[in-house]
Amino acid sequence: MAEVRQERAVGEASVSRPTSAVGTTVIIGCGNLLRGDDAIGPLLIRELFEEGYGDSVVLVDGGTAGMDIAFKMRGASKVIMVDACRTDAPPGTVYRVPGQELEHLPDVRSFQSHTFRWDHALAFARWLLDDGEYPAEVGVYLVAVDELGFGDELSTRARRAIAQLKLLIKREIGVVEDVTASLSASGCLHLPLRLTTIADRRAVSVGARLEYGVLDLFLLVGEVAGRPLKVIDSDGTLGVELGDLVGVRHEQTTLSGINDRERGSLHFVVEGEHAGASGDRP
Structure with a gap:
């Protein structure tokens, strides 16, 4: 995060598989694991x-490094960066900023190793790398935070x-497809039938978890304990009862x-x- 980077040291970046970024999507999480919500990127x-991804995605823990990040970007087709930031928005607000808006190189005389940040790295990479080496697309996700004391716990x-x-x-990286579902007033989630097919078999139940604003459903096949799926409409729409997990709502909600x-x-x-409740999982 820009306002606290002066305590950070260069050289903490590490890379998961693969080691070469050529032709891949590179996801870089920046932040300080010791300073509360500033740990968002690395976590x-x-x-x-x-969760595991194929060789087309490189995951980089940028830590508090700066200049190293420029070299991790070389040859990538797409770069996504994530960091915490200070804004007037409520904590937890997520922004997406096009990388080109952050590529303005400051006066090089102001650079010191402990103040070289990831936004400087973007500008440095734009200056350093050839057109064929600089990513065709760079996007930055910033999360508004306010709990940054050393040793602070990560906030909800x-x-x-x-x-x-x-x-x-x-x-954004295209490993999934967009879907919508509806949640009835009684807490029954309506799912299109096509979503429940796994390897040409039909899911018969689901495991469910609601945590930190995201409802996760894990489709289960065979004799596995879970919440049963049932046909609820003539068009084949399936439903799963989640009332005890999500609470009863007064009107139908589209998710x-x-x-x-x-x-x-x-x-x-x-x-x-x-949205912050927790639930069961297979």
């Missing part, structure tokens, strides 16, 4: 890494932002989310007073 990278608002950033980034077919899971953003 996001860790969660994405645990920051955890919610991480959960929603995962959805935004997966949608926007993603379908991760490779992992057999659906993820929806849930607003409102119940």
